[in-house]
Amino acid sequence: MPQPVSTFLAALALLPVTAIFLACISVKLWFFTTLLIKWKFPLTRVPGPTFARWSRFWLVKALFAGRFADELVDLHKKYGPIVRIGPRHVIISDADSIRRILAVDSSYTRGPWFDSLRLHMTRANVISERDPRRHSHMRSILGPGLSGHSIFDMESTIDEHVKGWIAMLQGTARSGSVDLSTSLPLLTVDLISHLCLGKSFDCSKSKTDRYGFIRAMRSGMIIQQYTSLFPELQSVLAWLGKLRLFRPLVYPTHKDNFGVGPAMQLIHGALQKKINASHNGDTKADMMTSFIARGLPTDQVESEMIIILAGGTDTTSTAAQGVIFSILSDKTIYKRLRAEIDDFCYINKRSLKYPIQDAVARKMPYLQACIYEGLRRYPPLFQLRERVVSPMGDCIHGYEIPPGTFVGINGLATQLDTIYGHDPEVFRPERWLTKHTAHLKNMHRTLELVFGYGSSRCLGVKMAYTELNKIIFELFAHFDLSFLDPLQPWKRSARGIFIQSDFKVEIKLRCRVNRQASR
Numbered sequence: 001m002p003q004p005v006s007t008f009l010a011a012l013a014l015l016p017v018t019a020i021f022l023a024c025i026s027v028k029l030w031f032f033t034t035l036l037i038k039w040k041f042p043l044t045r046v047p048g049p050t051f052a053r054w055s056r057f058w059l060v061k062a063l064f065a066g067r068f069a070d071e072l073v074d075l076h077k078k079y080g081p082i083v084r085i086g087p088r089h090v091i092i093s094d095a096d097s098i099r100r101i102l103a104v105d106s107s108y109t110r111g112p113w114f115d116s117l118r119l120h121m122t123r124a125n126v127i128s129e130r131d132p133r134r135h136s137h138m139r140s141i142l143g144p145g146l147s148g149h150s151i152f153d154m155e156s157t158i159d160e161h162v163k164g165w166i167a168m169l170q171g172t173a174r175s176g177s178v179d180l181s182t183s184l185p186l187l188t189v190d191l192i193s194h195l196c197l198g199k200s201f202d203c204s205k206s207k208t209d210r211y212g213f214i215r216a217m218r219s220g221m222i223i224q225q226y227t228s229l230f231p232e233l234q235s236v237l238a239w240l241g242k243l244r245l246f247r248p249l250v251y252p253t254h255k256d257n258f259g260v261g262p263a264m265q266l267i268h269g270a271l272q273k274k275i276n277a278s279h280n281g282d283t284k285a286d287m288m289t290s291f292i293a294r295g296l297p298t299d300q301v302e303s304e305m306i307i308i309l310a311g312g313t314d315t316t317s318t319a320a321q322g323v324i325f326s327i328l329s330d331k332t333i334y335k336r337l338r339a340e341i342d343d344f345c346y347i348n349k350r351s352l353k354y355p356i357q358d359a360v361a362r363k364m365p366y367l368q369a370c371i372y373e374g375l376r377r378y379p380p381l382f383q384l385r386e387r388v389v390s391p392m393g394d395c396i397h398g399y400e401i402p403p404g405t406f407v408g409i410n411g412l413a414t415q416l417d418t419i420y421g422h423d424p425e426v427f428r429p430e431r432w433l434t435k436h437t438a439h440l441k442n443m444h445r446t447l448e449l450v451f452g453y454g455s456s457r458c459l460g461v462k463m464a465y466t467e468l469n470k471i472i473f474e475l476f477a478h479f480d481l482s483f484l485d486p487l488q489p490w491k492r493s494a495r496g497i498f499i500q501s502d503f504k505v506e507i508k509l510r511c512r513v514n515r516q517a518s519r
């Protein structure tokens with residue numbers, strides 16, 4: 001049987017040739033398919049975790065573990081300034097691209113991410129409005145009130161509450177310690193409610209979250225984090241909201257006795273009074289009055305007020321805690337700030353008002369440096385705030401970004417950029433004392449992104465800085481402070497906004513500088 005043997009041997013000889021032939025075909029196929037995919041789906045070129053090409057579910061794990069913010073920062077360390085985080089989603093961290101995307105004349109618009117901040121079935125509020133024209137109109141209604149231009153003296157209202165807070169701490173100082181993670185949010189909610197409604201929630205006096213507002217907002221933020229990632233969930237919620245049974249859970253109203261309902265009842269009551277008072281010619285201008293006078297429909301007042309109360313409470317108290325925590329962590333910084341405050345009090349003892357005035361505090365270089373650095377190291381917000389690429393498409397860092405892509409903003413990673421120097425992870429207020437004007441300007445331009453930019457820049461920036469100046473100055477002028485537990489000074493959880501807990505400090509009244517004597 002010589003024939004089959006020779007055929008077998010011939011086939012054997014051909015095997016390597018066939019293998020080489022098949023390998024060449026596979027390589028070509030792979031090459032052209034990859035090219036085709038990259039041409040047809042340009043986002044595949046953007047670096048990022050493999051799972052991100054197919055779904056965003058991999059992010060749920062990080063959300064669940066409370067590691068979402070850290071995960072986003074790590075992604076940029078690993079992949080660079082632009083990272084693919086979902087089938088149609090990228091995230092960016094560099095200041096120039098963020099400014100371009102958020103600019104007033106940008107072609108980008110707000111994406112479905114913002115629907116997760118809706119509080120009403122049919123109407124959006126200033127933070128959730130996606131239509132650029134309507135959003136800009138809302139800003140023109142709210143802006144003058146929030147910046148303090150069209151209301152009664154914003155600063156004296158803030159003063160009243162800071163004084164009350166310091167007096168409360170003076171009482172506490174005798175017993176030795178205070179939990180700033182509970183005391184500061186009560187101060188900021190009192191303050192913002194007073195400015196909004198003309199009457200404070202008075203939580204500081206009772207030392208409790210009287211209307212459950214802070215608790216309700218924080219629980220809401222947990223849900224909002226998930227719904228913002230998955231617009232499909234928002235559609236389910238919107239559908240549930242149409243059913244009578246579930247409506248109160250999805251879209252709160254003043255008729256509810258849970259969640260933000262009790263706070264909405266106060267707002268509703270204040271609104272009714274305002275409507276009657278305006279008939280009587282009483283035009284005392286708190287924010288609500290200012291908004292109504294500028295054309296805010298009365299049926300929209302409640303949800304707008306809740307958004308502003310939420311926007312002005314945990315953001316500022318978290319920022320203040322970040323600054324205080326950082327100062328207490330470094331004895332040299334603590335002493336330097338204290339020395340500046342003491343010298344300032346001594347030199348200006350005749351003219352200094354109590355509490356310190358915002359414009360005066362802004363003249364203290366080291367105090368300002370500590371506040372800037374605290375905001376930079378601990379930006380309160382880390383939400384994605386995704387914008388949508390216009391039908392023209394875009395190019396970011398050399399990558400083609402097709403129309404309809406969702407571009408998220410990584411505000412945390414931006415503040416860890418090396419434009420701040422070789423040590424961006426370190427809290428070092430001295431970096432803000434540089435004489436290098438161009439460098440300083442660049443740092444300030446990057447820091448301001450903590451408050452957003454352009455068409456949606458935070459409307460409460462002035463208020464936030466005024467509060468921070470007074471809180472930090474007066475706290476360190478009045479008291480000696482140290483961590484109660486230096487091994488675990490605080491706990492932080494990430495819920496869209498960072499929330500601290502168990503931030504207990506030892507507090508002692510100072511005898512050398514008596515601030516109230518210099519009133």
Ligand code: HEM
Pocket residue numbers: 126127128139146192308309311312313315316319379380381385449450451452453455456457458459460461463464
């Ligand atoms: C340190 C404190 C604060 C920080 C870090 C902060 C941060 C931000 C950021 C990043 C945005 C932009 C959101 C976006 O991209 O769409 C924003 C918007 C806003 N903030 Fe603040 N905020 C602070 C304090 C306040 C305060 C005290 C108020 C008012 C009481 C306030 C009211 C608002 C409002 C109304 C908007 C919406 C602006 C718009 O959509 O056009 N914020 N804030």
